[in-house]
Amino acid sequence: MPFMPEYFKQIGYKTHHVGKWHLGFGHWTQTPTAKGFDTSYHTLGGYADYWNFQSTSPPNCKNAQGIFAGYDMYNATTSDGRSHVYNKADVKNTDEYLTYHMTDVAKDIIINSNEPFLLYNAFHAPHFPLHAPKELRAEFLDELAPESSIPKSLTARGETRESIIFKLDSVAHLGPFVSTREHILGDSLRNYGNYKFNVDDAEERDYVIRIARAMYFSNVKALDIAIGEIFEALENAGKLDNTIVIYVGDNGAAVENFQSSGDLRGYKGGAFEGGVKTFALLSGPGISQGASYKGIFQSTDWLPTLLAATDQYKLPLEGLDGVNQFEAISSLEQHGPRQEAHLFYSRSDKRRLKHRTQVGPLFAMRWKQYKIIGGFQKMDIIKGKQSDNEQPFMWYSFPEKSTLKELIQVGSSQDWKSADPWNENQQWWLFNLDNDPNERKNLLRTCKTSCYEELAVFHQLRKKIQTHKATLRDLAPKAVPEGAPKCTPLGSRNWKDCWWVPGYLDVTS
Known part of the structure; x- marks a missing residue:
């Protein structure tokens, strides 16, 4: 299955990636330049220290010397998608802040591009660590x-x-x-x-x-400054009026790193709105300034939507889940073309939140205004404690007193808790997000047997979830010794002598 940059290359675009990758690097076929990017200045992992550009892994990925940290910054190019030129970036002597460093790379691409380009700029901010100038x-x-x-x-x-x-x-x-x-x-x-x-x-x-x-906040402020510089570079290069810029989040707030989901229930890693609902800001030709779009939009929709914006690709694309929403966004339709979205599928039998391991998996699906969530067993497998999903602090926000008052109001009702309509010892929720965007009223509890339409929706979506679940494969990567940082000299116990290395599973002895 081609990646987005490969489609854009077919219509004459140069494709560039700047920032984090975090989509695999054990095989060369998983690297950015193998996925259609002509150039990629990146970290292989999902985060890095903002000042020394090292990244760490779980300790079970350590090498023989006990090292599980190393430099992670590469400048990669390819001419054919099969041969990869990977140069270690010169980062050992820099004192530049990571967000600004990546912004400078992106600005150089913008200024020096003489052809149409696709630039995927995956900022590390505001991922931990929360370093800032x-x-x-x-x-x-x-x-x-x-x-x-x-x-x-x-x-x-x-x-x-x-x-x-x-x-x-x-x-x-x-x-x-x-x-x-x-x-x-x-x-x-x-x-x-x-x-x-x-x-x-x-x-x-x-x-x-x-x-x-x-x-x-200071980490986010640095990101805000960086984005302003990218817009300024586009304007100075005379390219802003002919460029579509998208700024989008990839998941909800990581509350354990002091972020907030606001009024939304839940957080990153979960299926409630605080974990799966994110913002997207668009600017460019065909986009109405200052307007908002209310349609359901899923990440898979970006590919056909952006290809439609170029007006150079025959749509729809076969074999893809994405829906072209460019016309709906341009005309600000009240309801877009997407009516259904599979939101969250966790195949793991055990899921760890706080100190408690919960029985999964957990699934979530959206159909029009309705959203279904379910799968966890009702009681925790350790000491029979309730899961985080059954706690009112799922609405926790920092650190205003009004939030505490709101939590007391939520906790005084049982409507937000799960239901078990089929007596399976499982947690299930059904929400009408038009009326209940913060997921406080589980219709499976409040409707009982009087809401025939809602119960019919629950059974319909539950069946679709089970059908889709049967098609999934567990592709979770496993830690192997070959993936540990490579050090020079080989026996060094100083992480500054070590680098993360792509293609380590392709090396034959």
Whole structure:
């Protein structure tokens, strides 16, 4: 199946990728230049340190010397999609901030392109670690967590605002792979590696979270500056009026990294709106300025929609799930051409949230205004505790008092909890998102037997989920020793001598 850049190459576009890849690199066929990009300046993994451009993996990917971190920045080109020229980027002596570094690469492509181009710029921000230039941090820290407001209980233990920032910087980098990792919802910050804060003390907890939020905001502010520079480069090159620019998120808020889903229920990694509903901003020819589009749009729709915008490709494309929505977006139709969307499929039998392993898998599907979610067993397999999905903090937002009041209101009702209409010991939800965008009223609980239309929708979507589930294959990658960082000299125990290397599964002995 061709990737998006391969379709654009067929109509004369040069194709470029800048930023994170995170779509596999064990085989050369998984790398950006094998997927249709003429050039790719990228990190192979999903995140990197913003100052030294290293990335880490779970410790089970370590090499013989115990190294599971290494440099990760390549400048790759190809002439035919089969032979790959991979040069290590010169990053060891740079002091440039990662977001700005990648922006400079993108600006060079824009300025020096003399042909139509597709540029996929996958920024690392605002993924952890939440590093940012000091001047940007100072702006938000002084507003949200001034040094004068640090709790006396922290200063008595020798803590300062800077010492807490240092610890959170370290946590943000290693935290995802610490077995004691906890959601910010509830017991957060109790034990991140070796750093402990007294989260039972509300004043301490509030101050630490405000510091973390300031770090996150400054990371986003740097991203905002970078995007402004890209628009400026397009305008200075005389290309802005003939370029479609899309700015889109890839998932909901990672609340364990101090992000917020606002009023939406849930967060990254889950099937509720806070995990799967994201924004998209479009600018360019055929796009109405200042307007909004209400249709259901899925990520697979970008390919046919953008090809339609070029007016150089015969549509529809066979064998694809995507729907061309360019005309609907241009004319601001109330309801777009997509009526149905498979939103979330987790094949794993066990899913870890907070400290509890839950029985899965979990599925979600959208049809018109209705959304169905289900699959988890009702009770946790460890000590019979309820799952996160049955907790009111699924609406947690930072750190306003109004949120607490709202949580109390939500918790006073049982309407948001799951139902088990077929008595399978499973959790199921059905929502009407037109009336309930924050998923507070499970129609399977509130309707009982009186809502015949809603129950018919539930049975219809449940059947489609089961049919689609049967076609899925579990392609989850496994950690293998060959994938660990490669070091020069071979026995080095210093990560600065090590790099992540593409195509390691293609090497024959």
